[in-house]
Amino acid sequence: MWAELAGSLEGVILIRGRVIKILSDRFAVAIPSGTVEVKSRKKIKREVLPVAGDSVLLEKVAEEYVLAAIEPRVNRLIRPPIANVDCIVITVAPVPEPDFVVVDKMIVSARKAGIRTAVCVNKTDIVPDGFTARIFAQYSGVADEVLCVSASRGDTAELQKLLRGKFSCLAGQSAVGKTSLVNRICGVNREVGELSEKILRGKNTTVGVELIRTELDTYVADTPGFGALDLSSVEPSDLHLYYEEYVSLSEKCKYRMCTHTVEPDCAVRAAVQDGKLNEERYDRYCLIYKELKDKNGRKTWRTTYEK
Ligand SMILES: Nc1nc2c(ncn2[C@@H]2O[C@H](COP(=O)(O)OP(=O)(O)O)[C@@H](O)[C@H]2O)c(=O)[nH]1
Ligand SMILES: [Mg+2]
Ligand SMILES: [Zn+2]
Numbered sequence: 001m002w003a004e005l006a007g008s009l010e011g012v013i014l015i016r017g018r019v020i021k022i023l024s025d026r027f028a029v030a031i032p033s034g035t036v037e038v039k040s041r042k043k044i045k046r047e048v049l050p051v052a053g054d055s056v057l058l059e060k061v062a063e064e065y066v067l068a069a070i071e072p073r074v075n076r077l078i079r080p081p082i083a084n085v086d087c088i089v090i091t092v093a094p095v096p097e098p099d100f101v102v103v104d105k106m107i108v109s110a111r112k113a114g115i116r117t118a119v120c121v122n123k124t125d126i127v128p129d130g131f132t133a134r135i136f137a138q139y140s141g142v143a144d145e146v147l148c149v150s151a152s153r154g155d156t157a158e159l160q161k162l163l164r165g166k167f168s169c170l171a172g173q174s175a176v177g178k179t180s181l182v183n184r185i186c187g188v189n190r191e192v193g194e195l196s197e198k199i200l201r202g203k204n205t206t207v208g209v210e211l212i213r214t215e216l217d218t219y220v221a222d223t224p225g226f227g228a229l230d231l232s233s234v235e236p237s238d239l240h241l242y243y244e245e246y247v248s249l250s251e252k253c254k255y256r257m258c259t260h261t262v263e264p265d266c267a268v269r270a271a272v273q274d275g276k277l278n279e280e281r282y283d284r285y286c287l288i289y290k291e292l293k294d295k296n297g298r299k300t301w302r303t304t305y306e307k
Contacts, residue, residue, distance in 0.1 A: 013060040014068070018084075018167075018219065019050050020211040027067055029056060030213050040067035051076070052209045052221070053083040053167055075113045080209045080223050084167055087116040089159070090143070091172035091181065093123040094131050099173060100138070104284050105231055106171060107143060111242040112234065118145040118162055120170075122177040125150045138278045142245055151180035160185055167211065167219040174224065182222045186212040190222065236292040240268075243285060245277060261286050 017036075021028040026037045027050055038058060040050060048070060050056060055071040073083045088110045092098040103119065110117045119139040121132055132148055140146045147158045159181065162168070170178040179190045211219040240246045240260055246268045250258060254265035271277040 015058045015060060015065070016071075017056055017058055018211065018213075019052055019054040019056055020213065020219070022050070022052060022208060027056075029058060029065070029067065030211070030219075031058065031065075032216060035213075036065050038065045038067050044068070044070065051081045051083050052211055053085060053219075055084060075115055077113060080169075082169065082209050082221065082223070085113075085115050085169055086166035087118060087144075087162070087168040089118045089120050089162070089168050089170050089172075091120045091122050091170055091176045091178050092135065093121070093176040094127045095123065096173055096175050098135075100280065101284050101287065102173065103139075104281065104288060108231060108234065108239065108242040108288070111244070116145075117143045118147060118168075119143040120159060120181075121146075121148045122151055122181060124148045124155065125153050138281050142243075142281070149181065151177045151184050154184060156181065156184050163218055163220055164215065165217050167221070169221045169223040171223050178222050178224070182212065182220055186214050186220055188212060231288070231292060232295060234292060236289055236296060239285070239289050239292060246285075259289065261289055 015031050017029040017031040019027050020030050020035065023037065026039055028035055028037050036058070044050070044067060050067065050070055054073065056067050057069040057071065058065040059068040075085060076083045077085065088106065090103055090106050092103060107117050119135060121127070121135050124132070136146055145162055147162065149156045149159050163185070170181060172178055179192050182188065183190055183192065209221050209223055211221045213219050234242070237257065237259060240250065246260055249267040249271055250260070252267035253260065253263065255263050258266055258268075260266050260268035268277065268282070272279050272282045
């Protein structure tokens with residue numbers, strides 16, 4: 001909970017807030033009574049730059065607020081630069097056709113950062129038969145939540161319930177309807193449009209990350225940058241650790257260090273063959289594993305070459 005008065009130190013009033021936007025020389029910070037634009041103490045900027053999502057302490061000196069401290073971060077993402085994310089809402093839609101490799105990679109990077117995930121099917125007003133079932137078959141029991149909404153119809157109650165009391169990022173491919181959902185839920189009016197239209201106009205409609213506060217402690221961010229996920233810090237042999245449904249089975253694999261790709265007597269592969277684990281997701285696991293391995297190989301080669 002956000003206490004208005006975080007403390008009082010030698011007569012200086014401290015107020016806790018959340019950085020919602022980085023401006024050129026200031027920070028927009030949400031406090032219980034509204035939003036203030038503040039400068040940061042030089043010392044802070046030298047040590048660590050505040051990012052959107054940071055929980056900060058503001059000092060109130062003669063009606064002026066100054067950012068005096070950044071509280072320890074629960075998590076910190078580089079691209080997009082944000083901190084303290086509670087939930088990543090991976091949005092998919094029947095159009096554009098989902099790239100499930102991207103969805104899986106998002107789940108891996110969220111798990112790695114210790115962030116909850118939700119897979120949110122938007123545009124349920126135009127879903128073809130079987131689409132939603134396919135998403136549920138792949139992601140229920142994998143993502144923390146799977147839910148269905150329609151920004152066009154205003155059918156967003158389930159998502160609103162999920163967002164309550166958290167800082168959530170709406171991620172996903174371009175044109176799945178992230179901005180439309182944010183507009184609906186947050187009562188704002190950000191620019192919506194097809195990717196092709198945006199490219200034609202040569203315009204990138206979203207600059208930087210901005211948190212939108214919908215209730216006292218509920219924040220939502222539209223985060224288009226999530227499309228270009230880089231898993232290069234994940235060792236191929238660790239990939240399976242971010243597939244919780246595999247972790248529980250792996251003790252039954254013959255080899256302790258089983259990667260579940262080629263090894264004999266693999267409990268994960270057996271479960272896929274028996275239809276107990278989703279095959280499409282498993283095939284993509286192998287693909288991502290191979291991609292990580294190839295990338296690592298190239299890195300080693302390059303290092304050797306440069307010596
Ligand atoms: N049929 C339908 N279209 C939607 C829905 N939500 C968004 N759209 C359309 O999808 C397109 C892309 O939406 P936008 O919010 O800009 O997607 P973003 O790139 O993910 O932010 C726009 O033409 C929207 O009108 C929905 O629930 N149903
Ligand atoms: Mg958008
Ligand atoms: Zn195995």
